[in-house]
Amino acid sequence: MSILLFAESQQGKLKKGSAELCSYGFALAQQQNTSLTIVTINCENVDQLTQYGASKLINLNVNVDYFEAHAYASALAEIAMVEQANIIVISSSADAKYMGGVLAGKLQAGYVTNVVELPSTSEPLTVKHAVFSNKAFAYTVLEGKVNIIGLANNVHEETTHSKSTDVHQQDAHMDIKCTQSSIEQIQGKATIADADVVVSGGRGLKGPENWGLIEDLADVLGAATACSKPVSDMGWRPHSEHVGQTGKPVATNLYIAVGISGAIQHLAGVNASKVKVVINTDPEAPFFKAADYGIVGDAFEVLPKLTEKLKART
Numbered sequence: 001m002s003i004l005l006f007a008e009s010q011q012g013k014l015k016k017g018s019a020e021l022c023s024y025g026f027a028l029a030q031q032q033n034t035s036l037t038i039v040t041i042n043c044e045n046v047d048q049l050t051q052y053g054a055s056k057l058i059n060l061n062v063n064v065d066y067f068e069a070h071a072y073a074s075a076l077a078e079i080a081m082v083e084q085a086n087i088i089v090i091s092s093s094a095d096a097k098y099m100g101g102v103l104a105g106k107l108q109a110g111y112v113t114n115v116v117e118l119p120s121t122s123e124p125l126t127v128k129h130a131v132f133s134n135k136a137f138a139y140t141v142l143e144g145k146v147n148i149i150g151l152a153n154n155v156h157e158e159t160t161h162s163k164s165t166d167v168h169q170q171d172a173h174m175d176i177k178c179t180q181s182s183i184e185q186i187q188g189k190a191t192i193a194d195a196d197v198v199v200s201g202g203r204g205l206k207g208p209e210n211w212g213l214i215e216d217l218a219d220v221l222g223a224a225t226a227c228s229k230p231v232s233d234m235g236w237r238p239h240s241e242h243v244g245q246t247g248k249p250v251a252t253n254l255y256i257a258v259g260i261s262g263a264i265q266h267l268a269g270v271n272a273s274k275v276k277v278v279i280n281t282d283p284e285a286p287f288f289k290a291a292d293y294g295i296v297g298d299a300f301e302v303l304p305k306l307t308e309k310l311k312a313r314t
């Protein structure tokens with residue numbers, strides 16, 4: 001019996017949230033009175049994960065340099081069997097959710113996503129997880145011989161431990177059924193999933209020609225840009241930036257909403273963010289009720305001043 005944890009990386013670098021995931025994995029291992037093994041794939045900075053109390057860290061060196069759900073699930077299933085893991089911890093990123101379903105199928109495992117804390121009971125294994133776009137919590141009993149916990153973002157404190165971790169580099173060949181020829185990433189742009197800060201614009205920005213204001217603020221903060229649904233529906237911004245219930249979920253440290261009214265469908269997707277700042281001309285805009293900080297003001301006046309002030313500080 002042991003706990004296996006998969007820490008994702010992208011282009012060789014650990015993804016944001018790995019420290020939180022590993023801290024959770026070790027707390028879970030302590031709760032279950034067992035050991036923790038971390039698995040990474042093609043990761044160049046595994047040393048960063050040796051401070052979270054794991055007994056072992058296996059970095060798989062594989063023949064693909066992009067995420068492939070079925071191949072990754074096969075590799076993890078094999079390691080889970082060798083390590084006799086009864087609980088597998090993964091994140092709740094889009095990639096991890098895709099892979100988690102495949103992995104659960106391979107191992108005939110129980111699987112719950114968006115888990116927000118350590119299991120409330122061990123026998124049976126009962127986990128609390130967010131449902132209905134974070135509007136409610138459910139408790140689910142996992143009854144598999146092996147169970148997979150998909151941890152939500154920003155729910156567990158980061159803690160380090162002095163216990164030493166053995167690092168193993170292991171070569172593996174992945175059986176890929178289809179090959180991605182290349183991935184183009186927009187250089188220097190943070191993605192909504194990985195950014196610490198997201199600057200998001202709504203219909204209050206009046207048109208796509210004004211998005212420079214959002215981008216300037218995002219650039220100075222190293223933030224990703226996002227938008228409300230009507231903005232992407234009208235083609236002002238790409239659909240990949242649409243956040244909310246029917247778009248991407250956002251669970252960042254800081255979410256800045258500009259000219260967004262705060263409709264329930266928008267809030268459903270962003271309310272897991274730690275700090276929410278709202279800029280809106282209408283003091284009655286519903287978003288102010290969900291905000292930690294609010295500026296009642298015109299985006300066209302506030303944004304340039306805010307960007308200028310922040311620039312002066314860097």
Ligand SMILES: Cc1cc2nc3c(=O)[nH]c(=O)nc-3n(C[C@H](O)[C@H](O)[C@H](O)COP(=O)(O)OP(=O)(O)OC[C@H]3O[C@@H](n4cnc5c(N)ncnc54)[C@H](O)[C@@H]3O)c2cc1C
Pocket residue numbers: 201202203204205227228229230231242243244245246247258259260261262263264265266269279280281282285297298299300
């Ligand atoms: C089934 C369903 C699913 C949906 N899913 C989503 C979703 O995933 N994500 C999503 O975002 N929406 C979603 N919607 C749409 C949602 O209900 C709202 O219509 C939408 O979020 C409103 O977008 P908005 O806030 O940009 O626009 P508006 O509601 O038009 O708000 C614009 C805001 O800008 C403010 N404003 C105007 N001028 C300025 C200015 N100069 N400076 C500052 N503020 C200004 C206004 O006071 C207003 O509050 C969904 C709707 C349905 C029915």
